[in-house]
Amino acid sequence: MIIGCIYIPPQSTLEIFECHIATVSFIMDKYQNSNVMNSFDCEKQLYDGFASLNCTQQNHIQNAWNSILDLCFSDIASSPEHAVALVPKDKYHPAIDILLNFRPGLTPDNSSSYVFKKANYAALNTSLLRTNWIDLYKLETIDIHVRKPSNYPSWFSHDLIHKVKQKKSAHLIYKIRKTKPNYLRFSRLRLECKKLSIECYKSYVDKVEDKLQSEIKAFWNFIKDKNRCTGDIPSSVAWNDRSADTGPGISNLFAPFFHSIYAPSNSGDKGVATQRTHLDALTVTYDAVLKELLALDPSKGAGPDGLPNIFIKNCAVGLCEPLTHIFGESLHHGTFPTY
Structure with missing residues (x-):
């Protein structure tokens, strides 16, 4: 943790504020795994600068004049409270205690992934269309066409x-x-x-x-x-009278939750006519597969194969031929592909 206490006089120039923000940014870049807390007696020019560093102002204790002169910016949650002054009390700057609660969250999966939104789909489709699917029904590597995820903030x-x-x-x-x-x-x-x-x-x-x-x-x-910086997975989850603070425990809590909000299907509905159909009698056409691929919602996430809809839809022309073949073979043999 890095803690700083800075006094910036009133009527200071904008360059002084920008210089300090740049210094804090430099420290955070140098020590990327650290937490930062800065305490100030200054004006409001710092709000925008610290907002770009994911730091928020967390002191809401007012002085005797019902104003807040001491600002406390931090990128972690804190709880400023009134404190007993160790020196003669200052009516403009009340004494405060800052309590920091460190509770590490569960570690998310940080394995590398692809940013499909930034893929070169023109190059991907060209590569797929040049593939001889008659001799080889598997995809080429897409590493040269899809960029790795960025380590920079989205803005x-x-x-x-x-x-x-x-x-x-x-x-x-x-x-x-x-x-x-x-x-x-x-x-x-x-x-x-x-x-x-x-x-x-x-x-x-x-x-x-x-x-x-x-x-x-x-x-x-x-x-x-x-x-x-803290991950998407909370350190604990509670539902009804149960709680969990481990990965498997949190996952198991979702099972009864989803079971409680989904109604079971009515398998005994006599209004639905049933008809026996042999799978090998069904046929899949290129046009039908292409139509369904182009109708995919690109905002939906990936399935077990890790390929999201945005990739499949944008590569529909190049993937349509091998997918039509796979669907046809699956129906003909009555089995699903292993992978």
């Missing part, structure tokens, strides 16, 4: 990511050769990154707010991205 633009990489390179050069020109270049890039980061964050938040009614998924993606 980072391509320009900001490029600028951050330049800043890291400049910092590395400065560490090797500690000259004034190298430091000035690194300092300039650091300030540009911070300004651009604040702009990108504001723009991203505005877009998410505009899509709240039409695309709620964008909002939850935003929340998920802001909380990604």
